[in-house]
Amino acid sequence: MLPQLAAALFRESVGKITGNQNMLADRGWLVLTSAYPTLRIAVRHRQTAKLRAFEFQFDDWNDQPPALQLVDAETLEPLPGCNWPRDSSGRWHSAGWISAAGIETTRPFMCMIGVREYHTHKSHSNDLWANYRDLPDYSLENIVLQVAEAFQKSDV
């Protein structure tokens, strides 16, 4: 994907998010940064009222899915794993992933279709991003939505 085209796709989709005040209010989102390739969105957890800032990197969108990490909303430093969401579904991995053969991912990550850390993990080498990238459910805005809704189901 040409960088200019990836950036144009990014801006078009991000515009659907930033231009929809009703959706932002209804889902409890606040867009912090929306400059290609970075999209940072703070999400308010409806049950606990806790805020978490999600940083997506949409470089080379949509030839590859976005990388995701949680960051401190003030310093933009990566959020320590102890402050990542937790749940029983196994989507949130606060301590990275360590295989019997050695460390595979040393930092916290989210395991979900549409997130780069999922598709680049050897456990999912057969579940290619190419199978999803053109589906409406995996548009930029719907990936952000799915991450945010998984966060709402967590016990952060």
Next chain:
Amino acid sequence: MIGTKVGTIAVQVVTTSGNFPADGFRSFNDREPLHAVLSLAAGQLKLRNTDGWVAKLGDRVLNPQFSLAENGIPSGSQVFWGPQERGGGARLCCRN
């Protein structure tokens, strides 16, 4: 509560692709099935595939087969509608 005539419920369907109606609310008979309202929204918003999408009022998942009244949707509500997160998690992924 948004004031409409008795027996009607005013809603706005909110999605990542836009809202129906774009501004404000549209009144429906309170016995209208939610799926009919969502189908109308899908057509207006030109949504390509909504299989497996979930409608919510806040965190509460609504039943599209139930009417607006049966779903307990107050008039003047925004019904959020979108895809559910899939894949990953304990069943497929990332265990030591």
